[in-house]
Amino acid sequence: MTVTLADVAARARVSPATVSRVLNGNYPVAASTRERVLRAVDELDYVLNGPASSLAAATSDLVGVLVNDIADPFFGIMASAAQGAIGEGAAGRGGGEKLAVVCNTGGSPARELTYLTLLQRQRAAAVILMGGSLEDPEHLTATAAKLARLAEAGTRVVLCGRPPVPGDANTAALVFDNRTGARQLTEHLLGLGHRRIGYAAGPADRTTTRHRLEGHRAALTAAGVPEGPTVRGAYDRQAGYEATAELLARDPDLTAIVAANDTVALGVCAALRDRGLDIPGDVSVAGFDDLPFSVDAVPALTTVRLPLHGAGVRAGRLAMGTEEPSAGGPETVPAELVVRGSTGRPRG
Amino acid sequence: MTVTLADVAARARVSPATVSRVLNGNYPVAASTRERVLRAVDELDYVLNGPASSLAAATSDLVGVLVNDIADPFFGIMASAAQGAIGEGAAGRGGGEKLAVVCNTGGSPARELTYLTLLQRQRAAAVILMGGSLEDPEHLTATAAKLARLAEAGTRVVLCGRPPVPGDANTAALVFDNRTGARQLTEHLLGLGHRRIGYAAGPADRTTTRHRLEGHRAALTAAGVPEGPTVRGAYDRQAGYEATAELLARDPDLTAIVAANDTVALGVCAALRDRGLDIPGDVSVAGFDDLPFSVDAVPALTTVRLPLHGAGVRAGRLAMGTEEPSAGGPETVPAELVVRGSTGRPRG
DNA sequence: TCCTCGATGGAAAGCGCTTTCTATCGCAGA
DNA sequence: TCTGCGATAGAAAGCGCTTTCCATCGAGGA
Numbered sequence A, B: 001m002t003v004t005l006a007d008v009a010a011r012a013r014v015s016p017a018t019v020s021r022v023l024n025g026n027y028p029v030a031a032s033t034r035e036r037v038l039r040a041v042d043e044l045d046y047v048l049n050g051p052a053s054s055l056a057a058a059t060s061d062l063v064g065v066l067v068n069d070i071a072d073p074f075f076g077i078m079a080s081a082a083q084g085a086i087g088e089g090a091a092g093r094g095g096g097e098k099l100a101v102v103c104n105t106g107g108s109p110a111r112e113l114t115y116l117t118l119l120q121r122q123r124a125a126a127v128i129l130m131g132g133s134l135e136d137p138e139h140l141t142a143t144a145a146k147l148a149r150l151a152e153a154g155t156r157v158v159l160c161g162r163p164p165v166p167g168d169a170n171t172a173a174l175v176f177d178n179r180t181g182a183r184q185l186t187e188h189l190l191g192l193g194h195r196r197i198g199y200a201a202g203p204a205d206r207t208t209t210r211h212r213l214e215g216h217r218a219a220l221t222a223a224g225v226p227e228g229p230t231v232r233g234a235y236d237r238q239a240g241y242e243a244t245a246e247l248l249a250r251d252p253d254l255t256a257i258v259a260a261n262d263t264v265a266l267g268v269c270a271a272l273r274d275r276g277l278d279i280p281g282d283v284s285v286a287g288f289d290d291l292p293f294s295v296d297a298v299p300a301l302t303t304v305r306l307p308l309h310g311a312g313v314r315a316g317r318l319a320m321g322t323e324e325p326s327a328g329g330p331e332t333v334p335a336e337l338v339v340r341g342s343t344g345r346p347r348g
Numbered sequence C: 001t002c003c004t005c006g007a008t009g010g011a012a013a014g015c016g017c018t019t020t021c022t023a024t025c026g027c028a029g030a
Numbered sequence D: 001t002c003t004g005c006g007a008t009a010g011a012a013a014g015c016g017c018t019t020t021c022c023a024t025c026g027a028g029g030a
Helices: A005-012 A016-024 A031-044 A050-057 A073-092 A109-121 A137-152 A178-192 A207-223 A237-250 A262-274 A292-296 A308-320 B005-012 B016-024 B031-044 B050-057 B073-092 B109-121 B137-152 B178-192 B207-223 B237-250 B262-274 B292-296 B308-320
Strands: A062-067 A099-104 A126-130 A156-160 A172-176 A197-201 A230-232 A256-259 A284-286 A303-305 A331-333 A336-338 B062-067 B099-104 B126-130 B156-160 B172-176 B197-201 B230-232 B256-259 B284-286 B303-305 B331-333 B336-338
Touching: A005 A016, A005 A031, A016 A031, A050 B050, A050 B109, A062 A073, A062 A109, A073 A099, A073 A126, A073 A308, A073 B073, A073 B099, A099 A109, A099 B073, A099 B109, A109 A126, A109 A137, A109 B050, A109 B099, A126 A308, A137 A156, A156 A308, A172 A308, A178 A207, A178 A256, A178 A284, A178 A303, A178 A336, A197 A207, A197 A237, A197 A262, A230 A237, A237 A256, A237 A262, A237 B292, A256 A262, A262 A284, A262 A292, A262 B292, A292 B237, A292 B262, A308 A331, B005 B016, B005 B031, B016 B031, B062 B073, B062 B109, B073 B099, B073 B126, B073 B308, B099 B109, B109 B126, B109 B137, B126 B308, B137 B156, B156 B308, B172 B308, B178 B207, B178 B256, B178 B284, B178 B303, B178 B336, B197 B207, B197 B237, B197 B262, B230 B237, B237 B256, B237 B262, B256 B262, B262 B284, B262 B292, B308 B331
Parallel strands: A062 A099, A062 A126, A126 A156, A156 A172, A172 A331, A197 A230, A197 A256, A256 A284, B062 B099, B062 B126, B126 B156, B156 B172, B172 B331, B197 B230, B197 B256, B256 B284
Antiparallel strands: A099 B099, A303 A336, B303 B336
């Protein structure tokens, strides 16, 4: 029925061992033999049995990329970059063809753990966790334990945009400098003269949410400006829309609103427009991430750029083992303020 | 070192066979025994060896979802929906925990084939191909052959947003009604009085591009209106930006531009704005897909809505086998015209 | 000319699980 | 009390590959 290694061996008049060696290319095989084997493979249209191979070799070519929301370009861009890096890495070396797959956790801790277990089952070669995580102690512990087991079993673990597990200095980690980015953004607003700034935050208990909020507050504190209203919501446009109403209700004299990210900012803009408020004339708006559509908003969004593509590539290479993690703990991915039309001086 | 089935069996004082049966739940095991086994599993923190299991059972729990561009929400939304459906399907049944993974082909035929092979290696339970495909005869043949082999090996194949392979009536297929959607869109423009309509098309040789263009032309032909300029480009914002310059150069009196999709439309809008043209006062703009950000464009984009989420869910269920494909060939997913502010009557 | 070593190829022992095929046990029917 | 059957559990044979020994064959070196 299905063609096996043995069939190929028989056709090429060699032993199964030789076929295996030709396919894996990690053992000297005479050129003529190799060619004969490859021809047989071709003629029989043979495809290696992955499970059998993984079982015998005790490794697999699967690389898992866990993301919080695959429908969000923030993750899409990083995942795409990582997948690209993993693909080209494979092309570079001889037989290391890796299957990079992305798994969508939907931000659910349970699904995250499930995927991690499934990946562990598959004896994945590497796992990349992208994006902030829930700050629930229980989940953190469970995740840390899972990652430790994975690492122990030989799976390379890479954290990308998620703080490193405390006490575990040896898994590669890329952390986004959300704090500094957020701080610069608020400083920019402060510099323009804003003193009443609302904040449309992301979901509670998420590292990304917390870090951005901390940066925001740090800027405020440093400038001696009192903190304005803050409301929390999901990382989507509707949350931004709703947050705006709430923010304005709490302080009708707001002159600026900082959003958890660009998507939320879009919702904020929509809400403002619907109330007949001008951006940035009446209220300035700022986002975060600098996703592709941000420049197309009207007015274009002031935001903080994160080198998502670059981070994804780096994560992919770390996962492939083609690049080594930096020696001194987690690497910081810098954030860069991008000023556009959605922020301006407050009226008055 | 690593815990195996045998270890669990020893601890629970049963045979490996029994442990396997408890884990797979497809054979009667006395409640007391089952409990003892489960406790042992828990105590030893046992995780099934996927490759071994797949090898012995000749099946795996992997479901591959191939998309053209994971950074594009068009695919992100569908993939997310499919993954959700596959996850919940697993929760519903007893042990059918499936690992839905998305693979990013980047629109490259070669990568598509590579992923298909890799999935075939893994003896994937199902494969979902999302989005239009390249219309190169050679690639079509190769893909069809690959899919046939997969199906033959027991992998369920689902096409979502891609035309069915000719001559293969038995793989499940969901086809988007791009033609009708595009036609309605252009009819809408025609109804508003537009007679000089430019078209910013997607990449050549792609089914999606062709179908949308055909619908557009059909509307034009039916109305006896001559076709305006058409330029092709990628499915991204920059392509739209550049296409606009070209379109306007070819016909400075254009009163409307139809874009291949919403992302391209955003680029068109940006280009128009940069030239000081009003939308829709000077030029009307229309997109396709109705991605989430379309409503946030200013003015909000007139577009054609495709039920991406629903299609993704359906594809996921077909892949799981929890829903049967419709009997009479491929299912058509309807497109719906959504009129918003970016289209209006031409001046004069 | 004999021996040693490098280059190749084969034999065979698993990798950890699933799944027949059997064996056992207890109880209902006769 | 004996037979038979349903319900469980175990034994053992692989699933298709990788990889560690070994065996073989020439070609130099002594």
